[in-house]
Amino acid sequence: MAIVRPITQTSARPRESRKLFKRVRRHWQLYVLLLLPIIYLLVFHYWPMYGVQIAFRNYNPIKGFLGSPWVGLDHFERFFNTYDFVRTLRNTLVLSVYSLVAGFPFPILLALGLHYTARKWFKNSVQMVAYAPYFISVVVMSGMILQFLAPNTGFINHFRNLFGLPDLNFMARPELFPHIYVWSGIWQTVGFACVIYVAALSGVDTTLHEAAIIDGASKVQRMWHIDLPEIMPLAILLLVLSLGGILSSGFEKILLLQNPLNLRTSEVIDTYVYRVGLVSAIPNFSYATAIGLFKSVVGLVLVIVANQVASRFGRSSNVY
């Protein structure tokens, strides 16, 4: 079969251009398949990227992306000089870092716990239940949070009453917002996040455990000295990679849980862009785009740095 195979790894040097042309023609059907996806990419991803230049212009709907007057870095300067800049950046970082740190140990603990259950039906039912919240939509999730935390009618306040505590209007207290956001998120995603660790644990070399059993290691010792060190590189890798997205997490949920009373801690960069650009009575497309661009650029740098760090661990993910 190898005889009829085309040469695969030739580069497209000029003198080989006829060869390249032949190879392109030979695979014309593959390009036809790619046609629609590439048109999609150009229209809905690269066209907006081209349109991002309105961050440096005063966008005028009639004149469009190119015709609007150039103003340079004015919008960026304006944003960096407002109080909103510090506030939204701080809130964004607080919410993402808190989610990452608080959410880090739970999937690992759950996976270890599941790994050590001897009864299969029990393991399966815990898994089945733990995955389920992942499929709940953000709107329903936010609705549930609001219902459960409601003063007078919510069950969290009923529990508080059982212990003699007065009702608390959770959503009106800015200092509680990060906790509500983060812990409801952990509740919803812990099962989903543990899937990958369960798989990693089942891949741990069994001879390690056999040797440890012969040497008289207890289950706790095996967990601590074998399983945990085996999955730690994966855990660190996932943590580092998620640092790349630190400026853009949970926007849709935050937007739903926001209200004028908790805005002090709940306004993040993305919700601010939405408010300034689309909700406001006088929408300022250029200013909002500039803020979004600031976020995208910082995000891009973070993702690249995170991947560099991650590759130091000697592992790489599929795409890169």
Added chain:
Amino acid sequence: MVRSVVRDTVGDRIFMAFNYLVLTLLLVVILYPLLYVLGASFSSGQAIASGRFWLWPVDATLAGYEAIFKNRMVLVGFYNSLFYTLVGTLINVVMTILAAYPLSRPELPGRRIIAFAFFFTLLFSGGLIPTYLVVRDLDMLSTRWAMILPTALSVWNVFIARTFFENTIPKELREAAELDGCDDFNFLGRIVLPLSGSLLAVLALFYAVGHWNSYFNALVYLYDQSLWPLQLVLRDILVQNQVDPGMLVDAREMAAKAQLREILKYSLIVVATVPLLIVYPFVQKHFVKGVMLGSVKG
């Protein structure tokens, strides 16, 4: 996991008991809010408000369900969501395969450049406003297209599918087919796709759940309420607390109206989540596989 043939020591048995205890606790913590919603949707509003209801319906009633089906918006939203999910998912899966299969062929000239053009969109995007302006310039605002075309493809899923093709379709298979005179179109349609059942299931699942659960694009792109998906109707009622008075006609007094308003929210959550719960047990197996397909290689 490895199990020793020797009987568990006392320490191990304590550990196992502790483990079961913690997992059971977790089971309760995850399950309780879900069952609470289900129970509350059948309970009387008065019992919920006074804190008499904990899990099992008190003074069972279907008033909440009757109230939501009085609202035309809920029904229209349900229909719209079904439409966006079915049509959107179909387009998503087709587009993903169209993009992923050629990119999985190592000998395709220009493959690296094209793959990078896809990959770059994961790193950087124009952002909310420029994308909105593009959709507006295409005259898609407040049309059904706005719910389907801007999300016609998820680049992340393209890479999942590409990895799947690279790992499951041996090149000897294609060479054999090629010798027999099979071109790329036929190879994809007659050989690759029939071998990719689990991939198609995973893609369809992820896309369909995404469509059914999304609200933000609708919030930004759709002004016309008759086009709203269910999630946006839910947002009005659950989050903005805007309950259409027509839903509350059954309750006479103000207090009764307020209570009905509460339980119909629980009923609504149940109705909105039921379609997912029905498919969930069937797709759970594929779902785990999908997570692994898209995950980090060890």
